Amino acid sequence: MTIVHDSDDMPSDLTSAPERYVNRELSWLSFNRRVLAEAENLRYPLLERLRFLSISASNLDEFTMIRIAGLEGQASRGIETTAIDGTSPRQQLDAIRDDLLVIEARQQEALETLRELLFREGVRIANIDQLDNAEIDWLREYFATEIVPLITPQAIDPSHPFPFVANMGMGAIFRLKRGKRKGDLVEMVLIPSGVPRFVRVPGDPVAYVAIEQLITRFADVLFPGFKILGDGLFRVLRDSDIEVEEEAEDLVRFFRTAIQRRRRGRAVLLELDSDCDAAAEALLREQFDVDPAMIVKTEGMLSLRHLDSICNEPRPDLKFAPFDPRYPERILAHDGDCFSAIREKDIVIHHPYESFEVVVDFLHQAANDPAVVSIKQTLYRAGDQSPVIAALIEGAQNGKAVTAVVELKARFDEERNIHWASELERAGVQVIYGFTDLKTHAKVSLIVRREEEGYRTYCHFGTGNYHPVNARIYTDLSFFTADPALGRDAAKLFNYVTGYVEPSTLEALAISPLGLRERLEQLIDREMANVAEGKPAGIWCKLNAITDRRMIDKLYEASDAGVPIYMIVRGICSLRAGVPGLSENIRVKSVIGRFLEHGRIWAFANGHELPSRKAEVYLTSADAMSRNLDRRVEVLVPITNKTVHDQVLGQVLLASILDTEQSWALGPDGEYYRMRVGEGGFNCHEYFMSNPSLSGRGSALKSQEVPHLSLGGAAQGKPS
Template identity: 40%
Template sequence: MADKKMPYYNRELSWMDFNARVLEEATKRENPLMERLRFLAITGSNLDEFFMVRVAGVKAQVNSGYKPKDTFDLTPQELLKELEEKTHVFMEKQYSCLSRSIVPALEKQGICFLSCEEMDSQQLDYISQYFKEVLFPVLTPLAVDNSRPFPLLANKSLNLAVYLKSKEKEKKGDDKCFAIVQVPGILPRFLELPCEGGRAFTLLEDIIMHKLDELFELHDIKAACPFRVTRDSDMSIDEESEDFMSEMKKSIKRRKRGRPVRLELPAKCDKNLKSFLIDMLKIKKNEIYELAGPLDLTFLSKFAGIKGCENLCFKPISPVAPADFWGYDDIFAAIRDKDRMVHHPYESFDCVVKFIEQAAEDEDVLAIKQTLYRVSGNSPIIAALIKAAENGKQVTVLVELKARFDEENNINWAQKLEKAGCHVIYGLYGLKTHCKIALVVRREEDGICRYLHLGTGNYNDSTAKIYTDVGLFTCNPQYGADASSLFNVITGYSRPPEYQHFAVAPHGLRSFFKQRIQLETENAKKGLPCGITAKVNSLVDPEIIGLLYEASCAGVPVRLVVRGICCLIPGLPEVSENIEVISIVGQLLEHSRVFRFENAGNPKIYMGSADWMPRNLDRRVELVFPIEDEDLKQRAFSIMEMLLNDNTNARKMLPDKSYQHVTHRGKPALSAQQAFYKDAQERLKARQHVEHDSPLIPIHTADEAT
């Protein structure tokens, strides 16, 4: 067990530092302008979820008097104070970035946002027509008085608070009168205006505020302002309920009624409206965030995609056909010949979809088993699984209903799969199933063959275009046996087996990593080749951190690529001198998890779904698998080395817990993401050249391969 006095950086504060790195990308003038807006929107979306889950959780701990078990971490009271200070400063930086840097840059490009006071007569006529024809029929003004209580406002919805006075002078008690108008989330947040020279836009809430007198004809409008409430959205679920699906639906509804944890207001909010909202929402003053700009910056993500501004965006990374499958018309034949590796999004996710689609149509395929954690809204994987069931295949799908904020989507898919005749499992009691695995059982001339796809990312064709992940296809019989055992544990009452190749949580993954790290420590003490290289999204687990500190003290070089939260502190004398941590934040979201251990000169490399967090090691079904094919091992090694050599998007974590950009130091600029994209293109061209005279038909068309 790790030393209780060991250096440990609080996970929530570390997460705030990660979001600050994303915000840095929004401030970078070398990034394309619309991408800077997109990064700013991401920081807003990230912060929303952080408040809904993490900050809400800390507040709950404070209210319940919870005391942390680990003496090296902050108390909830200490943490909440730091978080509130840090988030106020962070949100000020968000709006400073928008108003002082991005808005002037947009104006230089001839793009501006106008308030109604700044519009010319043609533009005012245009918004009047829009209000009359589109907005007015959708709006529902809600008076708040003795007979009409303050409405239950949806989490994260944008609303207007209106302070009114009656025009009927003889009416008694007309001192203060209030109403709420919800800004319709169903309509676009911004509207393009007619404009001579350049492009002009306005926000929906500005149009509504300009036209409030048409909604409240019997009153004078004294003041109005937008506001936004973020609610506690962490779900409590009774997993012993007889109807788990029904319990999930109830929990989702409860989430919408959670206690407010943040109120966002404009900096110049009328004092009467502010008092009214504080009173109605029972919000504390330190939970109020007064902002110098439009509320809810997440809309900027859609704005960044407006037509006509493609030159202000990153050059898209358009996935190419995977070189490993080039020249094959039969995906099973390709996998029979050799293990195959695909690196997304540089190489197309289509091969994963085609793996399931071909299995659905293949007469020799008997069964398909797959885990689904997050899938897209119009998932071709789901469509293929439904087709497989309709074709008489035995289809078993684990749909994780507890995938946070994807619960409703997953419930809908689970119901559709069930109706099609698939066997649907909702996950295991007390655990989330987070592993990424698809198993196809096929009848062949020499007997039954099991084909596998094992991945680091979700079976989601949408996120596969922006998340970096790695997938392995194999029909190795030992991997197949492990896969069957894993599915038997998930779907039945099987005891967790002794896997031949897989390391699986919650019963064997912690001990696997512990043994591997300790082995490197022992090798260092014996003077044998040693080293640990790992890429994860988050490093939080105290025991793993303690073991890495011990390895460092023994002389093991530890190189870590940690995108987000990192509770380990590198570079501390006599603790972590041999540990370096970098974080890569760039055009794509780094999502793959990869682990390399030098193993006394016979290096081993593993990939999988698990981060180094207690939840992944102890409370989830996770899968980590080895790469054993020699060619693929070398490719996996090169992926890790490329990431470690990035000097464009990489930031190094310093002993004081701050991050600084990795400097070029005379070296040419290297973006690992761009290098991987170039490598995918070159590998495909090389295969196309070799296969030029081959009569085989490629899986992908030439158009898809460019």
């Protein structure tokens, strides 16, 4: 089924046709194909390619558990709500399944290619039959001593009903016979989550063997005296979305129960190995109530998401060269005193090129500074070992008034966030869970400090989460300021979340769902007015996704008015780019590389040619999605400091536009095409890894050799 049409087949009137939009789900699958393409990228080291393969598989699992599960739920309940492109849930499912099969087959092809290439480098992802006798003997001993005590065979018969298989559960099923017993015996072995997926066989070359191969190969250890008539491997994915009930009186209790329900959610996907025993397959099909179209027989390895564990093999020659983030020079120039540096001038930090440690140090300094009176912090995702949590606890123990807004509705982090909320409350932190019907997605720290002139507020606004691991992988921006207006607005933001006190006015920030959308629309309208008045106009933006119909239509309107628009959209893009009569002035690209692009930036020409110091620049925590603009608490932060403005617009945003070596251009047909790689290309990740710190170098920026951009050249991927 084709949902995205070629521009040649489009109706002449696109003002209301569904063809003016790209289906969200198919656009996401296109994004994951770009991730998978990095596993096939010949310029990357082999273990990094394997990691990208693992990421693409993990992405696909989450897509199945959330997006496919949601569409199946709508279809089964007869809900005919159409997507942005006019397709019904059932039509989307049909198109998605076609794409899924193609992607999964391509993943298996990528694995086979990487197996062969890694084998040549002394790293085997081996089938057990490829090992020599000594290695097989070692595995048999390992299985008997290390694995058998952890697994439990379960008979399946009238007195032993079919066992429950948890979400993402994986197992083996056996058909056995013993002696002259007339009937077959069916046994199931579920693989415990604590068992390593791949067993590392020592030696040279090293070998990794999937745990399920040990279970099927050494079944005689589990079932002595039985004859193995057949076996099969399987995996189950379940509906993992959590819908918050508005009448829920206790959010913590609700989520604790909902997390348990998620583990037992409706089965969405049943994956079988291609050699699965016919009788075992029939039993599995019967026991799992899965749409037949979502029962997939895989020619290869099940669950490729765990391949990332092999990437820990100590082979630096097969990985990216190590990169250590730089500590911000501005902070070092003030002997590590974050408050002194921020008080002197606003600072922007570009992660992961500059260290996330400065965010942690900012909070730790606040926790231990006698002059600090209060600390307020939003927490969406904080990670397992969170130094941010430790700093907040430290502050409370030191007598500060510490408030933490913990978002329980952060998908797949609900359980971790409940844990952190309990730890914070035990330490005396005031924990707020925010709104029932809105997610608090804004990334804000607010610190009030008593100084000679009176109380001064210091703020941190981020485009990414307070997550130290992600901060080494995701490209994000941290903005530190002591601007009084931003401090007053940040205080109103916290009052809105903690006390439902809706701000009547804001001096600088825009907040969703109270006016962020409207602010962006006003800025776009102004660019159209500038075109009408013969002034220069333009919009540059960097986002993770754009799916909101109203925002897309506003950008189409701007394009039609003659506003040149350049967009870097990493993932889902429901906007069609470069279509005559619709979006001919819009260019869209996606940057996929070593780091995950995550920073969100808007820039508006404001009557001057971009890039210009007269342009208006904003950082935000929000993507151009309805959920961000209407159903989440987000912030849009204006950048007015000259140095920070130049860094964000003239370096971060400009270099992303100039990049060709990691970029995919979106064509009018809805397909993405690789931009130029090799001689004459530009790699923004390498540029930021090799250039000096961005943080507050002031006049030193003038000597930075950032290529000048002309929009015509950039549209072709050519710096000029």
